[in-house]
Amino acid sequence: xxxxIDVKKTYKLFIGGAFPRTESGRTYEVxxxxxxxxxxxxxxxxxxxxxxVVAARAAQSGWAHATAYNRGQILYxxxxxxxxxRDQFAAEICELTGxxxxxxxxxxxxxxxxxxxxxxxxxxxxxxxxxxxPVAGPYYNFTIPEALGVVGFIAPKKSALLGFVAGxxxxxxxxxxxxxxxSENAPLSAMSLAEVIATSDLPAGVVNILTGKSSELAPWxxxxxxxxxxxxxxxxxxxxxxxxxxxxxxxKRIHSFKEVASPGRILxxxxxxxxxHPIGV
Amino acid sequence: MKYxxxxxxxxxxLKSFLNKLPGVDAVGADARAAMLATRSIKTTSxxxxxxxxxxxxxxxxxxxxxTEGKVQALCAKAVRPDPTDLxxxxxxxxxVYNDMVSVARKHLDSIGGAHIPVAxxxxxxxxxxxxxxxxxxxxxxxxxxGAGEIDMVIDRGAFLSGNYIEVFxxxxxxxxxxxxxxxxxxxxxxxxxxxxxxxxxxxxxAMLAGADFIKTSTGKIxxxxxxxxxxxxxxxxxxxxxxxxxRIGVKPAGGIRNTKDAIKQLVLVNExxxxxxxxxxxxxxxxxxxxxxxxxxxxxxxxxYYASPQYVTID
Numbered sequence: 142x143x144x145x146i147d148v149k150k151t152y153k154l155f156i157g158g159a160f161p162r163t164e165s166g167r168t169y170e171v172x173x174x175x176x177x178x179x180x181x182x183x184x185x186x187x188x189x190x191x192x193x194v195v196a197a198r199a200a201q202s203g204w205a206h207a208t209a210y211n212r213g214q215i216l217y218x219x220x221x222x223x224x225x226x227r228d229q230f231a232a233e234i235c236e237l238t239g240x241x242x243x244x245x246x247x248x249x250x251x252x253x254x255x256x257x258x259x260x261x262x263x264x265x266x267x268x269x270x271x272x273x274x275p276v277a278g279p280y281y282n283f284t285i286p287e288a289l290g291v292v293g294f295i296a297p298k299k300s301a302l303l304g305f306v307a308g309x310x311x312x313x314x315x316x317x318x319x320x321x322x323x324s325e326n327a328p329l330s331a332m333s334l335a336e337v338i339a340t341s342d343l344p345a346g347v348v349n350i351l352t353g354k355s356s357e358l359a360p361w362x363x364x365x366x367x368x369x370x371x372x373x374x375x376x377x378x379x380x381x382x383x384x385x386x387x388x389x390x391x392x393k394r395i396h397s398f399k400e401v402a403s404p405g406r407i408l409x410x411x412x413x414x415x416x417x418h419p420i421g422v
Numbered sequence: 423m424k425y426x427x428x429x430x431x432x433x434x435x436l437k438s439f440l441n442k443l444p445g446v447d448a449v450g451a452d453a454r455a456a457m458l459a460t461r462s463i464k465t466t467s468x469x470x471x472x473x474x475x476x477x478x479x480x481x482x483x484x485x486x487x488x489t490e491g492k493v494q495a496l497c498a499k500a501v502r503p504d505p506t507d508l509x510x511x512x513x514x515x516x517x518v519y520n521d522m523v524s525v526a527r528k529h530l531d532s533i534g535g536a537h538i539p540v541a542x543x544x545x546x547x548x549x550x551x552x553x554x555x556x557x558x559x560x561x562x563x564x565x566x567x568g569a570g571e572i573d574m575v576i577d578r579g580a581f582l583s584g585n586y587i588e589v590f591x592x593x594x595x596x597x598x599x600x601x602x603x604x605x606x607x608x609x610x611x612x613x614x615x616x617x618x619x620x621x622x623x624x625x626x627x628a629m630l631a632g633a634d635f636i637k638t639s640t641g642k643i644x645x646x647x648x649x650x651x652x653x654x655x656x657x658x659x660x661x662x663x664x665x666x667x668x669r670i671g672v673k674p675a676g677g678i679r680n681t682k683d684a685i686k687q688l689v690l691v692n693e694x695x696x697x698x699x700x701x702x703x704x705x706x707x708x709x710x711x712x713x714x715x716x717x718x719x720x721x722x723x724x725x726x727y728y729a730s731p732q733y734v735t736i737d
Contacts, residue, residue, distance in 0.1 A: 191728055198731070364727030390727065 152182040152328070154189060154352065155335035157196030158345025164188050169353075171328065174239030182328050185353035187361040190320065193349040194367050197291045197318040200346030205288040205316030207344075209264035216260035216314060219341040220253045226337065227253075230302060230330060237327050238301065251401075252306040258402055259310035266315060266407050274415070281418040286411040288316030289394065290369035293362040295355050297375035301327035303401065305334065308372055311406035313347055320349045320368070322359070324375060328352040356380065363387030363395075370394040370410045425630050426666035431594075433587040436627070440586060443626060446618035446654055455649035458693055459686045468685070472720050473511055474700065475684040476503060479716070480541055480673065480708045482517040483737065484548075484641065492737065493522045494529045499735055501535035504717050507724075513713065514702040515571055517541040520564050527568035539570030541607070545596060548611070548640035550575040554592065561599045571605040572596065573637060576624065578614045586627055593631035607635035607673055612651045613643040621651055625658035635671035641708060646676025649686060656694035669698065675708025681719040684712055710737070 153160040165186035171179050183189075204212070223230070227249050234245040267285055274282040292312045297304035301324050312319045323331035335350050351358065359380055362371055364387040373384060374397050381397075388395050396409045429435040463471055481500045483492060497516055504510040516526050516538060526540045542564035546552035552560075561572055574596050580588040593608055600606045608628040612621050628636050636655055639646035652674045659670045672695070678684055684707060691699045699705050718729040 194728070361728070365730075366728060366733065367730035387727075391730070 150180070152180050152332045152352065154183050154185055154193075155332070155339070155348070155350040156189065156193045156346075157199075157349065158339065160335070160339075161189075163353075164192070171237070171326070173237050179237060180329060182332065182352040185322075185351040185358065187358065189351055189353075190358055190361050190365070193320040193351060194291060194365055196346040197320050197349055198367055200344055201288070201290055201316075201318045204313070204318055204344055204347045207316070209267075212314065212316065213260045213263035215342050216256055216263065216310060219338060219343065220256035220260065222337045222341050223249070223253050223256065223334070226333075230333060233329055233333060234302060237329055248300065248303050252302045255303065255306050255402055256310055259314045259407070262311075262404060262407055263314045266404060266411070269404060270408055270411070270413075276417075279420045281420060283416045283418070285414050285416065286315070286408060287414050289410045289412055290317060291367060292317045292319050292370040292372065292410050293365075293368045294319055294321040294372040295359055295362065295375045296321055296324045296331060298324050298326055302330040302334065304375065305331045307398075307401040307406070308374060309348055311403075312370075312372065312410055313343075315407050315411050317370070317410050318347045318349075320351065320362070322355055322362070322375075323350055323352045325352075325354055359384055360387055363393065364390060366391045368393065370396070372406075372410075373397050374399075425632075426668065428665060429630055431590075436586050436590055436630070439630070440623045440626060443622055446622050448618050448650075451618055451650040451653055455653045455690065458653075458689050459649055461686075461689045463685050463689070469720075469723055471685045471688050472681060472716050472723070475681070475688060475707065476713065476716050477511045477514055477702045478705055478707050479513040479713050480515045480517045480675070480706045481513045481713060482641070482675070482708050482710050484517070484519060484543060488519060488522060490522070490525045493518055493525050495735070496737060497526055497529040497535060497538075498533060499713070499737075500538055501530065501533055503713055504720070504734070507720075510717065510720065512538055514706050515539045515541045517543065517571075517573065517708060519543060519547070520560060520567070523564050523567035523569045539605075540568060541571035541573050542567070542569035543573045543575075543609075543640070544569075545574040545592070547573070547575050547609075548642045550577050551579075554595065557592065558595060558599060561596050565599065565604050569604055571607060571635075572600050573607045573609055575609045575611065575640060576628070578611055581615070581620070581624060581627075586623075589624075590627055590631045593628055593633060597632035605634045606632065607637045607671075608633040609637045609640055609675075611640055611643055612638045612647075613645050618650065618654050621654045622658055625655050626662065629658070629662050629666075629670050633670060635673050635706070637673040637675055637708065639674075639676040639708075641676035644677065647674030647678055647687075647708075649690060652687060652690055653694055656690060656699070659699070660695045669704055671704040671706065672699070673706040673708055678707055678709050679711045680715040681712075684709075684716065 163183040167184035168181040169184045230249045231245040270286045272284045276282040294308040363384040500513045544561045545557035610624045714734045721729040
């Protein structure tokens with residue numbers, strides 16, 4: 142019997158719950174730490190970004206109006222699905238980054254735990270940041286944090302899975318939808334995570350994932366009028382000024398984070414709504 | 423000459439004319455429409471296409487929940503689609519239900535939109551299931567209220583059971599009411615006609631009976647204005663011009679939601695019927711959501727960055 146030929150995975154994009162190839166037809170080579178060719182992921186274009194924004198915008202209202210409890214359940218479900226594929230993710234990280242199997246395993250476990258951690262925050266964040274405000278009149282006055290809308294995320298170059306989860310989980314926890322640009326050098330964990338997300342009851346379009354060059358796409362993230370916030374944790378320092386200028390047009394909230402687990406990452410992409418309610422009516 | 427001298431108005435002559443039409447090569451039509459859809463229209467051509475498409479939009483609201491306020495807002499948008507940019511042209515027409523015609527006409531006249539006709543959907547739209555008496559009254563009402571265009575539906579039941587003469591006579595009767603006061607657009611509801619052969623037959627039937635425009639769909643049934651269906655109708659108007667020397671218009675409606683779809687339609691028109699049809703008097707697009715996307719694409723071309731629906735009106 143002849144030797145079996147391996148079936149290699151085609152890494153595609155994740156937009157609106159589907160796995161399309163880039164409209165541009167472009168790909169780029171990803172090599173591991175020893176310079177060995179690993180895969181040809183899509184080199185996404187600005188039009189893929191545009192399509193992803195349309196999908197994210199369409200999904201946003203429904204996701205924000207799901208109960209916080211339900212959003213928490215779904216984030217927890219992503220953790221459950223990832224738990225079942227720990228070995229696959231660990232092997233992928235090993236192969237790509239050259240870390241020891243133990244380290245890779247730890248990164249996957251930390252990512253799962255982080256999803257559970259953010260799942261817990263969905264129905265607690267308004268208690269943390271909301272308030273009843275004292276006002277000089279016969280009114281109750283509440284401040285409630287609400288989801289911002291559509292948020293972009295430029296994933297960190299290193300820590301391919303943990304850094305990626307640390308970006309998307311807090312963004313979607315509050316009811317935002319996200320367009321994430323995976324790490325340019327190590328995009329495979331993010332694309333495999335898309336398979337996990339696709340089977341986790343997360344509504345289509347809540348998480349959209351692109352692979353490509355942040356130097357090419359980040360300016361389009363910044364200038365797009367329908368992206369309300371942008372997490373630039375993974376952006377090259379020399380691009381930051383340009384991106385902040387681009388985002389000024391629509392007063393985009395642009396943040397960068399060091400901490401992986403922080404309620405501040407959730408609150409950064411929420412805005413406060415204040416409600417006045419007359420007493421005695 | 424009555425019926426362009428091609429039929430004499432009898433059942434026999436109509437049947438014989440329609441049955442002599444060659445069948446549509448369905449695979450060929452699909453392939454040709456798909457091939458034309460791959461044309462890439464960029465920069466100045468795209469700019470021209472967007473502005474042309476805006477002038478061809480029949481801005482439509484056909485909801486049970488329509489109110490006078492909504493129709494008036496639609497009229498304002500029809501006259502000046504982007505209030506922040508005066509270089510954006512007005513749309514082709516405003517398309518409303520019968521009882522909203524007078525509201526639309528009055529409002530358009532009062533805000534400098536006298537040049538925009540009001541199109542009324544008529545003859546028991548969208549199903550067409552009513553007596554001839556009702557359909558005639560329906561049409562008369564719309565014209566009395568100031569409609570400049572009548573979008574009538576055909577009786578698909580009669581058409582599908584082969585009762586062509588009944589459909590023909592209905593169109594002739596409605597055309598008579600329209601006279602020279604209103605343009606007549608005939609809606610086939612191609613999603614219910616099922617085959618391209620039926621679309622071709624219905625196209626000729628309507629043109630012979632006096633339609634000024636043939637229109638794909640009501641927008642209430644999917645599939646609606648798919649590119650191959652529009653291709654078949656464009657071929658029909660092109661060939662009818664050869665036969666009768668008259669240019670009949672085409673109006674795809676339903677399912678054309680973004681700029682890309684609209685530009686695909688314009689390419690189809692140019693390559694099938696010819697550039698003579700690239701004018702609002704011979705080609706219209708029935709749509710509601712499309713206009714916002716055209717405006718957003720226009721903003722993108724002017725500003726260099728992607729626009730947001732938050733900066734255009736909701737309806």
